Amino acid sequence: MAVVDIVRYLKENKALVDKGLKEFFPETNRLFPMMYYSLEGGKRIRPILALTVYRACGGENLEEIMPVACGLELIHTYSLIHDDLPAMDNDDMRRGKRSAHKEYGEANAILAGDGLFAYAFELFTLGNGCYEAKCAVVRAVSRAIGPKGVVFGQVLDVSKDTEPTPRDLRYIHLNKTARFIAVSLECGALMAGAPAHRAKALQRGGVYLGMLFQYTDDILDVVGKKEKLGKTPGKDSAVGKITAPALYGLDGARARARKYAQLANKQFMSLGEPFAILQNITDFILNRSY
Numbered sequence: 001m002a003v004v005d006i007v008r009y010l011k012e013n014k015a016l017v018d019k020g021l022k023e024f025f026p027e028t029n030r031l032f033p034m035m036y037y038s039l040e041g042g043k044r045i046r047p048i049l050a051l052t053v054y055r056a057c058g059g060e061n062l063e064e065i066m067p068v069a070c071g072l073e074l075i076h077t078y079s080l081i082h083d084d085l086p087a088m089d090n091d092d093m094r095r096g097k098r099s100a101h102k103e104y105g106e107a108n109a110i111l112a113g114d115g116l117f118a119y120a121f122e123l124f125t126l127g128n129g130c131y132e133a134k135c136a137v138v139r140a141v142s143r144a145i146g147p148k149g150v151v152f153g154q155v156l157d158v159s160k161d162t163e164p165t166p167r168d169l170r171y172i173h174l175n176k177t178a179r180f181i182a183v184s185l186e187c188g189a190l191m192a193g194a195p196a197h198r199a200k201a202l203q204r205g206g207v208y209l210g211m212l213f214q215y216t217d218d219i220l221d222v223v224g225k226k227e228k229l230g231k232t233p234g235k236d237s238a239v240g241k242i243t244a245p246a247l248y249g250l251d252g253a254r255a256r257a258r259k260y261a262q263l264a265n266k267q268f269m270s271l272g273e274p275f276a277i278l279q280n281i282t283d284f285i286l287n288r289s290y
């Protein structure tokens with residue numbers, strides 16, 4: 001595997017995504033600044049994964065992938081706004097500042113989320129990618145985030161009616177987080193016109209990467225620092241959420257996170273040298289502190 005300065009790679013690509021997002025946010029009306037407020041400050045992991053895979057699959061035209069990459073970030077941000085609402089996790093802080101409902105009130109926060117969600121699908125249709133690829137992106141994303149994906153994962157996450165089992169945890173992590181990370185990789189492949197078997201292989205690796213991502217998120221909720229996380233740690237355990245450390249202890253959760261990293265890397269390695277950067281990203285996520 002080639003030596004890559006992964007911190008620099010992520011920083012450069014985050015800057016690229018931030019620039020792309022800014023261009024999609026002219027001050028059209030007073031809703032747009034409220035939507036943009038919540039967009040600022042994220043790590044941009046999902047769009048970076050889409051860009052990375054797009055390039056690894058031979059894609060060379062940023063104008064083709066950028067609207068899709070930004071659309072993914074809009075949907076992710078929408079999910080954070082709604083996740084923070086009093087009816088859900090009731091978080092006052094997000095991305096290092098007041099969460100949307102604290103800043104603008106609950107009704108405006110809900111609407112800013114709705115605006116981001118709808119605008120994302122408009123972005124998926126923009127750019128000079130081919131019609132079939134855009135359609136495939138809309139289908140794949142809708143499936144990953146809909147009633148058999150993220151929304152269902154969130155239903156399980158907010159329900160407190162059963163004694164949690166390892167199976168419950170796996171199912172929540174898979175639906176709430178992993179499917180969305182996985183579809184971000186798949187979108188990169190689809191926009192680059194990669195063959196279906198390659199897009200599927202990337203999606204499979206993305207599921208392991210997404211499971212790893214949620215494990216490290218759970219672990220950071222226990223050991224992370226507020227200044228680095230940009231949100232208050234300890235909230236999940238305080239409200240009795242089912243998390244990896246709650247079920248397996250910190251060491252057990254860390255061991256399982258390493259296992260998911262290995263599974264992701266095995267899958268990415270099988271795809272050949274152009275995809276090696278995904279192994280660097282996996283290792284970064286395994287060891288992340290924010």
Ligand code: GRG
Pocket residue numbers: 041042043044045075076078079080082083095145146150151154176177213214217290
């Ligand atoms: C239809 C997408 C959709 C959602 C509706 C509200 C809801 C249902 C789902 C919430 C899902 C959720 C918030 C999952 C947590 C995923 C997660 C690990 C978030 C943190 O992601 P980071 O660390 O955050 O990438 P930044 O701020 O860096 O982008």
